[in-house]
Amino acid sequence: MAMDKSGEAIVTCVDVNKWYGDFHVLKGIDLEVTKGEVIVILGPSGSGKSTFIRCINRLEEHQEGQIHVKGTELTHDVRNIAEIRREVGMVFQQFNLFPHLTILENITLAPIHVRKWNKADSEEKAMKWLTRVGIPEQALKYPGQLSGGQQQRVAIARTLTMEPEVILFDEPTSALDPEMISEVLDVMRDLADEGYTMLSVTHEMGFAKTVADRIIFMDGGKIVEMNNPNEFFNNPQHERTKLFLSQILNH
Amino acid sequence: MTVNTMKAKRKFDMGTFIRANITKSPLLAIWTVALAAFAFWFVGRSMIARPLLTIPVVIAWAATIIWMVRAEINKTHSPTTLWLKGNLYNSITNALLSLILVVAIIGFLVGFITYAFFNASFSEDPAIAKEVTEAGQLGARWGSVTQNLENLLVFSMKTEMYRIWASIGLLVGLSIPSLIIFRSAKFNRSLIRRILTWLWIASPFIIFFFLRGVGEAGGSNPFYAIDTEQLWGGLLLSLILSVVAIVASFPLGVLLALGRQSKINGVPWWLTYGTAALLTAYLIVTFTLPNLEVAETTGNYIYALLPLLIPLIALFFQKGFKGNVMAGACTVFIECIRGVPLITLLFSGILLLQLFLPDGWEPNKIGRVMVAMTVFSAAYLAENIRGGLQAIPRGQYEAADSLGLSTYTKYTKIVLPQALRIVIPAIVGQFIGLFKDTSLVALVGLSDLLNVARRISSQQNWLTIRTEPFIFIFVVYFVVSYAMAWYSRRLEKQLGVGVR
Numbered sequence: 001m002a003m004d005k006s007g008e009a010i011v012t013c014v015d016v017n018k019w020y021g022d023f024h025v026l027k028g029i030d031l032e033v034t035k036g037e038v039i040v041i042l043g044p045s046g047s048g049k050s051t052f053i054r055c056i057n058r059l060e061e062h063q064e065g066q067i068h069v070k071g072t073e074l075t076h077d078v079r080n081i082a083e084i085r086r087e088v089g090m091v092f093q094q095f096n097l098f099p100h101l102t103i104l105e106n107i108t109l110a111p112i113h114v115r116k117w118n119k120a121d122s123e124e125k126a127m128k129w130l131t132r133v134g135i136p137e138q139a140l141k142y143p144g145q146l147s148g149g150q151q152q153r154v155a156i157a158r159t160l161t162m163e164p165e166v167i168l169f170d171e172p173t174s175a176l177d178p179e180m181i182s183e184v185l186d187v188m189r190d191l192a193d194e195g196y197t198m199l200s201v202t203h204e205m206g207f208a209k210t211v212a213d214r215i216i217f218m219d220g221g222k223i224v225e226m227n228n229p230n231e232f233f234n235n236p237q238h239e240r241t242k243l244f245l246s247q248i249l250n251h
Numbered sequence: 252m253t254v255n256t257m258k259a260k261r262k263f264d265m266g267t268f269i270r271a272n273i274t275k276s277p278l279l280a281i282w283t284v285a286l287a288a289f290a291f292w293f294v295g296r297s298m299i300a301r302p303l304l305t306i307p308v309v310i311a312w313a314a315t316i317i318w319m320v321r322a323e324i325n326k327t328h329s330p331t332t333l334w335l336k337g338n339l340y341n342s343i344t345n346a347l348l349s350l351i352l353v354v355a356i357i358g359f360l361v362g363f364i365t366y367a368f369f370n371a372s373f374s375e376d377p378a379i380a381k382e383v384t385e386a387g388q389l390g391a392r393w394g395s396v397t398q399n400l401e402n403l404l405v406f407s408m409k410t411e412m413y414r415i416w417a418s419i420g421l422l423v424g425l426s427i428p429s430l431i432i433f434r435s436a437k438f439n440r441s442l443i444r445r446i447l448t449w450l451w452i453a454s455p456f457i458i459f460f461f462l463r464g465v466g467e468a469g470g471s472n473p474f475y476a477i478d479t480e481q482l483w484g485g486l487l488l489s490l491i492l493s494v495v496a497i498v499a500s501f502p503l504g505v506l507l508a509l510g511r512q513s514k515i516n517g518v519p520w521w522l523t524y525g526t527a528a529l530l531t532a533y534l535i536v537t538f539t540l541p542n543l544e545v546a547e548t549t550g551n552y553i554y555a556l557l558p559l560l561i562p563l564i565a566l567f568f569q570k571g572f573k574g575n576v577m578a579g580a581c582t583v584f585i586e587c588i589r590g591v592p593l594i595t596l597l598f599s600g601i602l603l604l605q606l607f608l609p610d611g612w613e614p615n616k617i618g619r620v621m622v623a624m625t626v627f628s629a630a631y632l633a634e635n636i637r638g639g640l641q642a643i644p645r646g647q648y649e650a651a652d653s654l655g656l657s658t659y660t661k662y663t664k665i666v667l668p669q670a671l672r673i674v675i676p677a678i679v680g681q682f683i684g685l686f687k688d689t690s691l692v693a694l695v696g697l698s699d700l701l702n703v704a705r706r707i708s709s710q711q712n713w714l715t716i717r718t719e720p721f722i723f724i725f726v727v728y729f730v731v732s733y734a735m736a737w738y739s740r741r742l743e744k745q746l747g748v749g750v751r
């Protein structure tokens with residue numbers, strides 16, 4: 001996981017299209033994510049950001065185009081889907097921890113059943129990640145006993161213990177009280193510094209500016225603009241982007 | 252409006268009082284007068300019959316009313332007078348009803364206690380019992396119950412009591428360590444706790460083995476197989492049937508619920524309709540046409556045209572379930588069973604089950620009833636569990652999927668543990684219903700509690716005695732059901748703790 005932006009493509013999307021019934025949600029998305037890259041996806045509500053990243057681990061199904069993750073194509077073949085889900089982790093807005101399991105069990109469940117590591121190894125790795133996100137002392141509690149910020153950090157630890165190649169974040173701080181947002185963003189910043197490949201939908205402009213390698217702006221199911229943060233914020237090319245930026249920056 | 256004027260408005264006023272209680276409408280006036288007249292007559296009768304009990308009640312009634320009214324007029328309410336005003340005497344009607352009810356309850360209790368104790372005979376000698384109870388007024392002959400106590404509780408298993416003691420021994424043996432181990436956090440996730448849990452899960456099967464037995468009599472095996480149809484009965488049978496049905500229906504109910512929920516890709520529409528069209532065409536040629544030629548009655552014609560239902564079924568299957576065979580089959584099964592009364596299933600079990608079983612497999616009546624009750628219970632259980640499944644947020648499935656868990660792990664580790672926890676109280680409630688429903692097996696000739704009670708009246712000793720055994724089984728049903736309902740409420744509270 002060292003700093004390695006060697007240009008090896010981890011996720012490749014070619015002309016991805018998706019419809020909900022008659023509604024065309026994703027209109028020809030092309031994107032190549034290279035190893036170690038941090039991509040932030042911005043866009044107005046309903047522009048298809050969540051739908052897009054959820055297509056990458058098959059929580060949603062795309063109908064046209066190809067998505068490859070580390071060379072494996074997402075098809076109907078359940079073996080491919082399983083393969084890809086092992087390599088793609090996801091952190092949700094609502095944390096989605098398992099309320100009937102302890103924090104440690106939440107984290108070790110997938111390593112034991114999916115990676116087939118033994119219990120001791122899984123617990124050791126889980127504790128390593130809990131320590132990294134700063135809450136090893138919570139290991140034996142249940143999710144309901146933790147604050148929102150702590151739960152989201154557990155969710156991140158749960159995802160990372162699986163040692164995925166790419167981590168998807170869907171508005172990981174939107175359900176948090178303001179004072180807990182930074183504790184989660186700090187963890188994400190550390191991960192980015194360490195060279196993890198990340199795709200994040202977020203409304204945190206500070207994070208986007210300082211951490212992202214690339215910003216993608218989506219509107220109406222299309223990628224309208226894609227650029228490095230500096231260019232994107234200071235010199236937006238499209239009218240739609242300018243309008244969006246003026247709205248959120250004045251906000 | 253200031254506080255003062257509000258107080259002034261609230262001040263007791265005779266005119267307002269009479270208007271609100273009597274003269275507001277002619278109907279109210281007639282009702283109040285009629286009720287007062289009835290109360291006068293009813294309480295008067297009771298006073299003549301039971302003066303020592305009735306007179307103090309009437310005095311207490313009048314005194315508390317006067318106390319409350321004085322408090323109302325003088326604005327010197329205490330919590331007690333407010334309670335009286337709110338609960339017993341908030342209008343003339345309610346004050347009268349309170350009196351009538353108390354007097355009626357006293358009358359019933361006195362009557363029942365006299366019947367059940369003072370005039371009753373506890374002798375098991377029918378001659379003595381008859382003498383005692385016919386000398387005075389109506390009285391219970393409890394001998395009919397006590398002499399039949401074994402019949403009512405265990406029926407002919409009284410000759411095999413060691414099997415019952417073994418079962419009870421097992422339950423007690425498990426309960427005592429459980430009280431310690433399940434209560435204390437020290438044993439959380441310890442091996443002993445896990446062993447105990449598994450023993451509890453195994454206990455219905457072990458008890459079934461004790462009570463039914465396997466193998467031939469005469470060997471060294473004390474738990475040889477017995478003729479359950481002859482020996483099982485009474486409360487024991489009711490308990491066995493309801494426990495077997497709930498335990499056996501559990502896995503079936505889970506599978507049915509999951510099946511009904513399943514979203515697997517269905518058979519494509521062209522395959523469904525194509526198969527249906529071919530099958531219909533084939534049957535029309537080979538079945539309908541020949542039958543139509545020889546048809547005479549309307550019934551014959553309808554019979555010949557039956558294959559025409561196939562396209563309809565195909566349409567229903569495709570439109571209703573999008574060709575999902577699993578969901579379709581589970582839904583049809585669940586709805587068919589739920590659409591039929593249990594007694595019908597019991598008779599079907601007795602009469603039809605044989606048709607579905609392989610040769611040489613002939614369960615006795617009890618076995619058939621068990622199958623019928625299991626199927627019945629599974630359909631309802633499936634709907635309960637489906638409710639639990641629907642209560643699991645989508646995010647739980649998504650988290651499981653995104654971690655790459657297999658469908659099996661997703662359901663066994665994430666979805667079902669949460670869904671079942673939600674429906675445990677409903678399952679206990681269903682168990683209570685099942686326990687009470689076992690009284691229906693009397694109608695197919697099994698000797699359950701109800702049937703044993705009924706048959707007492709044809710015993711030589713207790714000819715025509717009906718009431719006493721029925722009072723007894725009333726109490727038994729009530730105590731068992733109430734105990735379980737109480738436990739279910741406690742469980743509900745316990746499970747509520749710590750869940751989100």
Ligand SMILES: Nc1ncnc2c1ncn2[C@@H]1O[C@H](COP(=O)(O)OP(=O)(O)OP(=O)(O)O)[C@@H](O)[C@H]1O
Binds near residue numbers: 025047050
């Ligand atoms: N299951 C669904 N069925 C039909 N339409 C859907 C479904 N899920 C999303 N949509 C629609 O697809 C569009 C894109 O939704 P999506 O959730 O991807 O937007 P988003 O960019 O993530 O917005 P937000 O910032 O509000 O989360 C929206 O118009 C939404 O109404």
Ligand SMILES: [Mg+2]
Binds near residue numbers: 049050051170
């Ligand atoms: Mg979204």
